[in-house]
Amino acid sequence: MKLILVRHPQPLVAPGVCYGSTDLAVAPEQLERTLAALQLPAGLPIYSSPLRRCAELAARLSADVIHDARLAEMHFGAWEMQPWDAIPRADIDAWAADMVHYRPGGGDNVLHMAERIAAFHDELKGDAIIICHAGTMRLLRARHAGLPPAEMALQAAQTAHQIPYGSTLTL
Template sequence: MTLILVRHPQPLVAPGICYGSTDLAVAPEQLEQTLATLRLPSDLPIYSSPLRRCAELAARLTPTPHYDARLAEMHFGDWEMQPWDAIPRAAIDAWAADTVNYRPGGGESVLQMAQRISAFHTALQGQSAIVICHAGAIRLLTACHAGLAPAEMARQAAQSAHQIPYGSTLTL
């Protein structure tokens, strides 16, 4: 099973904003730039998060993308679309103290996201595919593909540094 993971192009959002599962568009030039750099096989099915920043790319790559809500980025509850600097320090500290189970802004925990990503991976049943998704989903899919259970996926993803550029690919 080969998975080609593609991070969406940079969305239209100001720097320093927590946007998680907020459905943001991509600037047309960002979409075109990403399309120009991608070199993907034409014989693999394409799965995509239904969020516009992924869906717009998927729709340009194939007329028949498979949209799957399990691939959406983590939901940050009340933190969505708030400047990171405006989120109370005590809330950030609470998340840092329990990165696996804490639900930022009352939204979704990393463990909950890991469970849905694991369910998506299992549903592929060993099928190779291109997956257009988000940095969080890429970190979790990488851990899942390595054979980790959801709790370990969540721990590993929460501890890994965010170094996945917009529009980049990772082959597993």
């Protein structure tokens, strides 16, 4: 099964702000730049996170997009839309000490996200294009390699993401 993962364009949010499941828009010029750079095969089903930064791109690629909430980025609870430097250091340290199970801001933990991503991946029937988020891409890559959710979460938590906005990753 071939999966083409596409990270959404850069959302409209100030630098240094924690955002995960916050439903952010994308600047039109960012959307156009991403569309112009993409070279995707025709005829594959397109799945998308329902968050606007993904859904807007997916809608421009196809009228037949399958939105799946399991593809959404992690929810950071009370940390959502807070500057990273305003989050208490003790809370950041607690998350760093247990990246898999800790619930930042009382939101999701990486294991919960890995479980929903694994369930999505396991239901796929063939090749697909998936418009999603950096965290989702890292977890899908781990699942595609055959890892169970706990190992997916650990690998994703231990790997710094370097996935540019609008980029693709083929599995």
